[in-house]
Amino acid sequence: MNCTYGAETFFLDSVRTDENGRFKLSADAPSENLYVFASAYRHFPGGKLTMRPNVKRGQNQKVDIELTPYSWIKMNVLNTLGNDRIGINRILGGGVDNFFSSNDTTFYSVALGNKSIDVICFRYKAPNFRESIQYAVNTIGQDTVVVTIEF
Secondary structure: OEEEOOEEEOOOOOOOOOOOOOOOOOOOOOOOOEOOOOOOOOEEOOOOOOOOOOEOOOOOOOOOOOOEEEEEEEEEEEOOOOOOEEEEOOOOOOOOOOEEEOOOEEEEEEEEOOOEEEEEEEEEEOOOEEEEEEEEEEOOOOOEEEEEEEO
């Protein structure tokens, strides 16, 4: 038993997916109302995390759980507008904190897959000019999308 998301958690079982990426899990759960979710290496928990149970005690039932896959965003950062530098905010689900560059560069960030992600940027020019810009990116689970960011 652990404490995850502010609640007691019980490890039920471990499974591997079939060739289509599906998995089945059967386990005896404690005799209380539960919220069951799945997690996997390099994945986010499946479903919406909530305090309401999705498994009821004393009932034979099936709960479908999907994993939210990771995606990657490749950012081609180009200084085509003559600004001094650019700051890029942390990407939703990403492991990279704010990123700053004053040169042309390319970098990758992990993101939530199969989502519309906003890449929020700030262009800086001396002495006090700061302009915000936002790029909307539709990520694809387990794949890389490319966005060109100009400053």
